[in-house]
Structures are given as structure tokens and as C-alpha cells.
Amino acid sequence: MVGSCSLPHDAPMAPQTLSTQRRTRSLSPLQSRRAVPTVIDDRALRAHVLRRLSFGARAWQVEELEGTSPTDLIEQLLGAEPFWPDDPVLGSDDDYSRLPAWWLDVMSDERAGVHDRMIWFWHGHLTSGLDKASPSLMYRQHQLLRTHAMGNFRSMLQEITVDAAMLYWLDGAGSYAGAPNENYARELMELFALGHGAGYTEADIRSAARALAGWWVDGDTDDEVRFDPDSGPTESLPFLDRSVASASEVVDAVCDHPACAPFVAGNVHEHLVGAWPEPGRLDELARVFADSGLEIRPLVEAIVRHPSFLEQRLNRPRSAVEWFIAVRRLFDLSIDWWPLDLLGQVPFNPPNVAGWSGTARWLSVGAEMTKAQVAYDNAWETATLDEGDPVGDLLGRAALYEVGQPTLDVLWQAAGAVESRRDRSTLLHGLLAMSPEFSLA
Amino acid sequence: MPATPARITRRELLKWASAGAGAAAVGVGTYAAGRSGTPSASGVLAAASDPTMAPASAGQRPRSPDGSVAVTPTAPSPIAPVQSPVDVGQRLLVVVEMAGGNDGMSMLAPYGQGAYYDLRRSTAIAATDVLALDDEVGLHPALTRLHGRGAAIVQGVGSFDSDGSHFEMLARWWAGAPSAGGIRDTGFLGRLADVIGDPAAPAVALSVGSGATPAIASRSASTVAIPGADAAGYLAGAGDDDPFRRLFQEGFAAFGTGASMFELEARIRGLKTQSAAFASVLDGLAGEEGDGGYPSSDLGQGLRLAAQLFAGEQGVRIVHVPMHRDFDTHDDHNGRYPALMDDLDTSLNAFLDDLAARGLSERVLVMTTSEFGRTARDNDSGGLDHGTASNALLVGPVNAGRFGEHPSLTDLDDNGNLRATVGLDQYYATVAEGWFGVSASEVLDTGATAIPGIF
Numbered sequence: 001m002v003g004s005c006s007l008p009h010d011a012p013m014a015p016q017t018l019s020t021q022r023r024t025r026s027l028s029p030l031q032s033r034r035a036v037p038t039v040i041d042d043r044a045l046r047a048h049v050l051r052r053l054s055f056g057a058r059a060w061q062v063e064e065l066e067g068t069s070p071t072d073l074i075e076q077l078l079g080a081e082p083f084w085p086d087d088p089v090l091g092s093d094d095d096y097s098r099l100p101a102w103w104l105d106v107m108s109d110e111r112a113g114v115h116d117r118m119i120w121f122w123h124g125h126l127t128s129g130l131d132k133a134s135p136s137l138m139y140r141q142h143q144l145l146r147t148h149a150m151g152n153f154r155s156m157l158q159e160i161t162v163d164a165a166m167l168y169w170l171d172g173a174g175s176y177a178g179a180p181n182e183n184y185a186r187e188l189m190e191l192f193a194l195g196h197g198a199g200y201t202e203a204d205i206r207s208a209a210r211a212l213a214g215w216w217v218d219g220d221t222d223d224e225v226r227f228d229p230d231s232g233p234t235e236s237l238p239f240l241d242r243s244v245a246s247a248s249e250v251v252d253a254v255c256d257h258p259a260c261a262p263f264v265a266g267n268v269h270e271h272l273v274g275a276w277p278e279p280g281r282l283d284e285l286a287r288v289f290a291d292s293g294l295e296i297r298p299l300v301e302a303i304v305r306h307p308s309f310l311e312q313r314l315n316r317p318r319s320a321v322e323w324f325i326a327v328r329r330l331f332d333l334s335i336d337w338w339p340l341d342l343l344g345q346v347p348f349n350p351p352n353v354a355g356w357s358g359t360a361r362w363l364s365v366g367a368e369m370t371k372a373q374v375a376y377d378n379a380w381e382t383a384t385l386d387e388g389d390p391v392g393d394l395l396g397r398a399a400l401y402e403v404g405q406p407t408l409d410v411l412w413q414a415a416g417a418v419e420s421r422r423d424r425s426t427l428l429h430g431l432l433a434m435s436p437e438f439s440l441a
Numbered sequence: 442m443p444a445t446p447a448r449i450t451r452r453e454l455l456k457w458a459s460a461g462a463g464a465a466a467v468g469v470g471t472y473a474a475g476r477s478g479t480p481s482a483s484g485v486l487a488a489a490s491d492p493t494m495a496p497a498s499a500g501q502r503p504r505s506p507d508g509s510v511a512v513t514p515t516a517p518s519p520i521a522p523v524q525s526p527v528d529v530g531q532r533l534l535v536v537v538e539m540a541g542g543n544d545g546m547s548m549l550a551p552y553g554q555g556a557y558y559d560l561r562r563s564t565a566i567a568a569t570d571v572l573a574l575d576d577e578v579g580l581h582p583a584l585t586r587l588h589g590r591g592a593a594i595v596q597g598v599g600s601f602d603s604d605g606s607h608f609e610m611l612a613r614w615w616a617g618a619p620s621a622g623g624i625r626d627t628g629f630l631g632r633l634a635d636v637i638g639d640p641a642a643p644a645v646a647l648s649v650g651s652g653a654t655p656a657i658a659s660r661s662a663s664t665v666a667i668p669g670a671d672a673a674g675y676l677a678g679a680g681d682d683d684p685f686r687r688l689f690q691e692g693f694a695a696f697g698t699g700a701s702m703f704e705l706e707a708r709i710r711g712l713k714t715q716s717a718a719f720a721s722v723l724d725g726l727a728g729e730e731g732d733g734g735y736p737s738s739d740l741g742q743g744l745r746l747a748a749q750l751f752a753g754e755q756g757v758r759i760v761h762v763p764m765h766r767d768f769d770t771h772d773d774h775n776g777r778y779p780a781l782m783d784d785l786d787t788s789l790n791a792f793l794d795d796l797a798a799r800g801l802s803e804r805v806l807v808m809t810t811s812e813f814g815r816t817a818r819d820n821d822s823g824g825l826d827h828g829t830a831s832n833a834l835l836v837g838p839v840n841a842g843r844f845g846e847h848p849s850l851t852d853l854d855d856n857g858n859l860r861a862t863v864g865l866d867q868y869y870a871t872v873a874e875g876w877f878g879v880s881a882s883e884v885l886d887t888g889a890t891a892i893p894g895i896f
Contacts, residue, residue: 365719
């Protein structure tokens, strides 16, 4: 049980929550007013839970939940009704700007919780993108993910295999069994369901490609997906030690493959916990997932109810979208999403079929420059901070409860270097957005 | 039959998305300004610059007396050897990455073999259209300037146990490990930077892309990934006349100092320091008016930045430029591929002109990479699926001509794909030894040796 005073052994050493250890400096009388707890308290844990199971913590949420233990908060979030946002207004089909903006607003909504978190995960896992599918088809796919995000993996995979956006994205549309396009067949196994090196062969890919052929998107009837028997498979094909003659049988064979449950379970764990599970833990989770018939909810519950979920804090960088939403929230501004293009994470437009895999991509010099531009240019309209304790006020607004001494020193130094209260607020907001602690998920 | 929607490429999408943002750049531009409009369908490429270039620079230069190049050129070559007179310590490298899987047989078409036309029923280039190098092969028709300038073409580059996955093969190329299970913790270019770079340089290797690519992951040298130079002014360069921005920059730099309590924090602090240092290099580049003859593509802009950084002599020795284009031509190959080659030809041409104007021609080598070629036979979507071996280009102070052996079009592997004739590690060894005078064993663990005759 993670209580208010226990810092688990294998968790990354979180920095102390400041104040009493601050070195005495003569910079400003402002400093002496700062007073916050020195232990990892439930607020830090609640903020962690909200960061991982929704799209970030708000200060008022963390405060309002006073008395709610982190584990109770996890249960609250798991039990919450899914959020069904209003449809986006898409505009014309060549207007690519609205859909990413719409999703960012949905993610920023306080009703967006675990269900929305998992929609975002599946988008990065079962990828399609605006560079090959129209906004309306991408939204149709989004609704598919929204329907299945906490439901059944097999059903979701069956449907997305013949989803119009996916048929365009991975070239299934118009593939002809006589000389099929192999793109979807390969990625279905490598990236969506089994993992590279899971034991399938090039011959399996060729068979699957033929069995998956025949589907197309009818532009004359509102992009209805149709099957053309003349282009489809004409015989049963050997695939993963069985025989298949349709897309549906290919997906079933993939879902029944022993590599499927561990591969998917490991990926969900990595997303929520920030690290691939240890082998023993992966076996447990794969069993939960497989025994439930590939139901996603029991898998998510098993992941987040485990002590490791609360222990593994501050162990991965914020992705660009997570950082961006956090800045918009801290600045209380609806900043236009274009910087996300430079940061490499536009919702509905993953960079490639592997989505935004790994976390190293979020730590680059280029990203620092773009983030500095966002932080500097938008800090002018932020809240004016408390006169006596601007740093404490700022950290509270950011729902940051684990901040190290070096960062506090930088913020206090900056606070003391500016005369006007407004300029001080601007500078502190801009700098906090660039601090190491603000970069962590 | 299936209807295909009008394709808006990612590039066009993003061009449109960021229209104007680049110009807002340094200072206090704002992202929040509303933007509207529709994607520009007009080509990404600017007008071609003068196609009447002289071919690759004088072949009559004397061989460098220090001769630290480890390989003796012995292979037959159609053109007399060209030796850069520049000391290896002054040499620079640009790597053009064609992620997605570049079809080697479209870049260099084996038009002299009937088997090419048997395999490529819908995607072959007509013999009358190729830019012939000899009676067997010719360059893609869009590579006119390159054809005039000359290049060393390394044929059949790949892995001897290739894999069909983009990600597996990109990882192998980035790492310089031709087979599964090779080195993965650093990139070939990162290790090269470790050997040739100044340890104090703000960046020895640079990747002009939005993410931290494993290609430049190093052990010790500073290697940096940026999308462009535009935003450097936020992190460096504020003077006395801009005290507020200076406080922001000082605060940012200060985040790089101080004790870290855990590994990720230390990494992030290191990144702050590195970002501030490299931003000040970029901020110091002289602003240059106009487009300099470069197209607006990622490749064109990346090459332009490379030329500026090389001229600035701040320690950058290697620039990695991902083209960010759609080489993954599973369908409509012939509709999509010419734009890729046009971008390559136009961008390289502008770059080589620019290098000449800056007096850098003899110091810069350009090499191309791609994770794999495409299937020997085309599919019924008029496209090509994931294949194996491809061809690669070396441009600059090289002996123009063909090197390595073109893969057989009749003796295909069990999956009906081309058999590689040159390992990707051998291709890398050629550049390490032939261009930088770095023994291949310092940067590769496969025992690969250089292909002779190229330098």
C-alpha cells in the first residue's frame, strides 16, 4: 500500500518537495514565504494518477480530492462513465486543421479519463493518418476506436482491418489477390498484434496479403467499404499453421497466436506505466488478457491496480501532446496546435505506421527550441502570480508536487531579477514550462 | 474499381500547416495567430536551377600527399581518379536518408536486361527514357543534373539476411549492423562522430529532423537533432538590449546545471545545456536572403543548413538529412517516384553549387541510405512492396561510375527478391575508411572492409 510517507524502493528517486532544504540566499525576501511539504504526499501521487490515466492533473482536482487515496482515485477513474464528446465540425474534406484541434480540446476536457487515454493509445498503436485518409474517414476511425477502446481487442482489430481510413493508410484498398499489396499484412503482425520476430514468415505475410485482398472504398457512396469477390481470395491459404480464406480468418488467426496477448499487454503496460513489464509481470498480464478473451478493460485494471503503477513515477518524458496540453492548462490559453507539427506529434497524423513509439523522440535539441518558442511567446497572457509567493503559486497551478532544489533555485533567481509583478509572472510561467520537472510524465 | 482519394502528402499537409510559421521564427513571433487556407497542391519543389552545370569537379587534382585514406583505389573506373586534396581532418559528410524503402531499380534502372522488363510490368522505365551511364544501366530520367555531374553508384547494397520490416531495417541501417542482433545502442554516424569529432564542439553530428534519431546516437560526441534553425533565437543570442529574453535564456541554461536525483533528470539537464550551446551556434549563422536556389523541401532546406553550418566551422562534421518523402510506394509507383528523384536532383544540385560558392566542394561527401529496396516484381496496384537490396549514391569528390555488382535479376532469393551484393556495413566501411581515414574496425564490429576505387 502506498501511503503518504512511503517512497518505494525501486521507484526513481523523486526529488524532494523542497522548502526546508533551500539554501539560504540573500536574493529576495520573497523566498522565505515558500512552504510546502517535504515528503512525497498523496497530492503527488494523485497528480501522478491523473497524469497517467487522463491527460494531466489540474491543481483544483488534486486539492478537491483531498482525503481520496491514490488507490481510490484509480478506482474512481476506472469506474467513470466514458466521455462522449460532441462531433467535430469538420468543414471541407481538405481542411486538415480542425480534427487535431478538436481532439486536443477533447483530451483537455476534465471528463476525458481512462477511456480517452486508451483511445489515444490505440491511435498510436493501430495507426492511420491524415496524409492518406481524409478528415471524415479519420474521424470515422476515431469513433471505431472510441467504441472499442476499453472493449474487445479482437473485435476492434476485425473492424479496423476493413476500416476505410486503414484501407487507404496501409494500401488494402483495391488490393487484388492475384498480386496483393503486402503492406497491411505485414504491419498487422509486426506492429498491431504480434511483434517483430514473433515467428511468422515471409510466406505467412504473402498468404495473409492474398486472404486480405478484395476490399475497397466506394467513393460514390460516401466512402462505404465494400468487398469485391472477384479481387478477393479464391482458395484457402496456409497461414500461421492453419488455413485462411478471408480477412476475418486472418485476424482470428492472428488473435489466436500465442504472441498476441503478451505483445498487446506489454504495449498497454508501457503506455500506462512508462516501461515495458518485467518478464514475470508480462506473463501475468498476458494471462489476464488471454483468459478474458482479449478484453481490454481487465488488462487495464490489472496494470493500474498493481503497485508498480504508483511506484514508477517520473520515469518517462512527457510526449509532445502531453507537454502541450499541460502548457495550455498552465497558461490557461487555447494555443494553436501548429507547434505540435514541429514537435512531431499531430493527433490524427502519426509520423509512420509505428506511431510515436519509444520516448527518446521527445528529448531533442530541436524540441527544446520549439518548446521555448511556445513557452516564451505565450506566457504574456498568463495569470498574475501571488505577490508574496509567486513560485509556490506557480507550482500549485501546474499541479507539480515533486520539484527539485535546482529548479526552485532557478525560479527564485528569476523571480528576484524582475521588477514588475506582471513581468515576473510571465517569466516564471515561461521558465517552468521549460523546467526538467515539467518535462516528465 | 476502388476509388482513390486525391492524395495530399504529409509534406504538403505540413507545408500548409506551417505556412508562415517559419518566418515568424526568431524573436517574438507568435504561434497563436490564426491561420486559414487550404493545402497548397502546388509542388514542393522550387524551380530547377541551371541544368547546364559542368560535370563533377576537376579530375586532375593531385592525390593528397598525406594519403591517410586506407584504401588503394584499384577497381576499374570509367573516369580517372579524383582525389580530394583536403586533409581527412577537414572532411565533412552529408547523409541523405530515404526512409520508406527506395527502389534501387528505379533510381538506377538496369534497362539493358530484358529481365527488368519481365519483372516490372507496370513500373519499368523505358530504355529510351533512362539517362544511360552505359549500355546496361541508366539513371532515373529526373536525375538530369546528377547525371551531368557524375556520382559513384554503389550497387546491390543491403543485408545478406534482410528483413521486410521498415523498422527493423531502419534500425540496422542506423546502427550499422547488417544482421539481426547487432549493435543497437549507438548509431554508425554517432560512432563516427565520436572518432572524428572535436569533443568540445556543441555538435559534431546533426540530424535535421524533428526527432532524436538513433542514427546519431553517440558514446561521447555531442550529436543534435533539430527540425530547422528557425527557433534558435529563443534559446540563445539575447543581448543587453533585450533583458527579458536574456533572463529567459539564462534561466533555461541554468536548468542544465544542478544535481540530478535520477537518470532521466540528468539526461534532461544535459539536454538543456546542449540545446543552449547549439542554439548559440545556429544563432551565430549569418542570415542569408532568398532561397539560395534550394527547393523548399525538407531535403533542400536540410542541405542548405548543412552548407551554412559547414561554412561556419563550429565543429559540425556530419549532417544527417531525412528526406521525409513517400518512398514506400506500395501503389502507383510511377506516379509518385519521379517527384522524389526530382527533389533529390534539384536539392543536390543547389547544394553542390552552394558548396562551390563557399569553397567547400572538395571537403564534402554526400551519401544516400535507405532501409531496403523494393520487390523485384511489381504488384497489381502499380506498386512495389518491401524488398531487399537497393542502390546508393556517393556524390562529391568521388570517382564517378558503378561500384559493386548489380544484383542478378534472374537469380532471386527464396522470396523472389534481389540478393544483396554489398553489405550495408561494407558501404559504411567505404565511407569511414575511404573518406575519413577511420579504420572500419573503429566504428563497425562486423569486419567489413571498404569497396576500393571510389575515392
